[in-house]
Amino acid sequence: MGQRRFGITEDGQRVTGEYPGSDVVGPAFDVPGNLRPRLVRIPCFGEREGGRLLHTTGRLIGMQFFDDIAGPFGATRGSPEDFASFLSDLLEAAGEDVAIDKAKGEIRQSGWKLMAGLSDATPGCGEALRGLVEGLAAAFGRHVAVDLMAGAPGAAFDWRISARRIGR
Numbered sequence: 001m002g003q004r005r006f007g008i009t010e011d012g013q014r015v016t017g018e019y020p021g022s023d024v025v026g027p028a029f030d031v032p033g034n035l036r037p038r039l040v041r042i043p044c045f046g047e048r049e050g051g052r053l054l055h056t057t058g059r060l061i062g063m064q065f066f067d068d069i070a071g072p073f074g075a076t077r078g079s080p081e082d083f084a085s086f087l088s089d090l091l092e093a094a095g096e097d098v099a100i101d102k103a104k105g106e107i108r109q110s111g112w113k114l115m116a117g118l119s120d121a122t123p124g125c126g127e128a129l130r131g132l133v134e135g136l137a138a139a140f141g142r143h144v145a146v147d148l149m150a151g152a153p154g155a156a157f158d159w160r161i162s163a164r165r166i167g168r
């Protein structure tokens with residue numbers, strides 16, 4: 001059986017199926033990739049503010065589109081371990097090379113193919129992906145914590161998924 005991929009086209013139609021192609025990766029990956037080169041080149045933003053805006057944009061996209069993104073994967077709200085499995089499946093569906101250590105709740109993403117080959121990719125680009133994953137986790141459940149231990153375009157992203165302490 002092939003990997004299941006999903007996407008939402010520009011006109012809002014949802015596309016699912018096996019290997020629909022790299023042009024259908026969904027708003028979660030397409031929007032930050034399109035915004036990033038434009039945003040950090042605007043003189044009034046710069047790398048730091050551009051990265052912050054991309055993080056916020058990614059987080060909002062993750063929260064808003066969680067149900068559309070998670071649906072094709074059969075993901076429902078659950079434990080941090082469930083979120084780690086969902087995130088791993090999502091990254092693989094987007095064509096990323098990932099390794100998951102379930103015992104530690106860690107996922108290693110070997111790079112970010114969406115940003116591969118961009119000569120102007122900077123560490124601020126990773127903020128879009130970090131925000132997206134944080135937004136997905138927030139929509140998954142308030143008890144899921146996500147930490148990006150290391151990550152930048154062209155380098156590995158190391159994610160740690162754990163239980164967030166709620167209350168006192």
